[in-house]
Amino acid sequence: MKLGDKVLLATMLIFAVAAVLWWLRPASSDLVAEIKLNGRVVKTIDLGRVQKPSEFTVQAGAGKYNVVRVERGRIRVVTANCPNQVDVKQGWISAPGQTIVCLPHRLVITLRGRSEPSVDDIVR
Amino acid sequence: MNQAKNLAQIAIMVALALVLHVMERLLPVPQVAPGIKLGLANVVTLVALFVLNFRQLVMLVVVRTLLASFFGGGVSEFLFSVTGGLLSLLVMYFAAHRLARYFSLASISVLGAIAHNLGQLLIAALVVETFGIFTYLPVLMVSAAVTGAVVGNTAKAVLLHLVKAGRVSAAGALKILI
Numbered sequence: 001m002k003l004g005d006k007v008l009l010a011t012m013l014i015f016a017v018a019a020v021l022w023w024l025r026p027a028s029s030d031l032v033a034e035i036k037l038n039g040r041v042v043k044t045i046d047l048g049r050v051q052k053p054s055e056f057t058v059q060a061g062a063g064k065y066n067v068v069r070v071e072r073g074r075i076r077v078v079t080a081n082c083p084n085q086v087d088v089k090q091g092w093i094s095a096p097g098q099t100i101v102c103l104p105h106r107l108v109i110t111l112r113g114r115s116e117p118s119v120d121d122i123v124r
Numbered sequence: 125m126n127q128a129k130n131l132a133q134i135a136i137m138v139a140l141a142l143v144l145h146v147m148e149r150l151l152p153v154p155q156v157a158p159g160i161k162l163g164l165a166n167v168v169t170l171v172a173l174f175v176l177n178f179r180q181l182v183m184l185v186v187v188r189t190l191l192a193s194f195f196g197g198g199v200s201e202f203l204f205s206v207t208g209g210l211l212s213l214l215v216m217y218f219a220a221h222r223l224a225r226y227f228s229l230a231s232i233s234v235l236g237a238i239a240h241n242l243g244q245l246l247i248a249a250l251v252v253e254t255f256g257i258f259t260y261l262p263v264l265m266v267s268a269a270v271t272g273a274v275v276g277n278t279a280k281a282v283l284l285h286l287v288k289a290g291r292v293s294a295a296g297a298l299k300i301l302i
Contacts, residue, residue, distance in 0.1 A: 001228070002225070002226050002227060002228055004223060004226030005227060005228050005230070008231050008235070012234070012266065015262045015266055016269075019262035019263045019265070022259070022262055022263070023263075
């Protein structure tokens with residue numbers, strides 16, 4: 001191998017690593033969770049950019065709370081003190097258009113995506 | 125007489141390159157990603173580097189890409205491949221005649237493949253009016269390294285045979301083969 005061959009090979013290896021990183025890069029802002037209380041957006045989370053799982057509590061008025069868990073690409077309500085627990089039982093949502101609703105607390109979590117949802121519509 | 129011989133030589137090389145080009149389309153090569161192909165026709169260009177002068181090489185590339193676009197593709201494919209082909213030729217010519225001390229034929233082929241991709245991306249960027257396309261470059265570079273090495277080593281084998289058969293002057297080709 002001549003000198004230039006080695007230089008070229010090294011450059012190509014660097015590009016190969018760059019290419020692999022490019023393929024594996026986190027899907028950016030393709031999925032955004034919108035959390036609404038009483039119809040007002042209180043928090044938006046880019047699920048594509050979530051690095052490590054986290055939990056936070058949404059205060060929905062006097063003594064009402066919902067604990068929301070966020071991981072990359074999905075979101076759910078872990079616990080809540082609402083009477084029917086519909087939001088907790090629903091579990092994870094991860095596709096654009098999916099929605100978690102906690103009617104007693106007037107909490108809505110909607111997923112929006114830049115890409116079209118894979119289904120025409122979701123009826124609940 | 126000499127002029128006729130030159131013309132015939134270029135014509136034969138164009139024909140060879142076209143045959144390789146058409147044959148390559150028949151090969152069931154997996155489409156890993158768009159824009160990636162083996163580029164067997166470049167074997168001819170690589171060998172021609174040591175047979176033809178620069179003007180003749182340009183003629184070879186332009187006629188080859190023009191005729192190749194007749195076999196499939198069209199005006200846009202011609203624009204893509206003629207830009208890539210000429211840029212690739214420039215780089216390979218320079219490397220083969222000025223930097224032969226540093227590069228083996230496989231590396232020259234890889235450099236040519238990279239230049240080919242750059243030329244095509246440049247046209248693509250002008251067509252879609254966005255330079256964001258260049259984020260695709262690393263992928264193309266890696267594929268160019270692989271296909272370029274395969275094509276370069278094939279060309280090396282061909283060139284060795286031609287030198288042995290006395291068809292190519294050993295003096296010009298030898299510096300790249302050792």
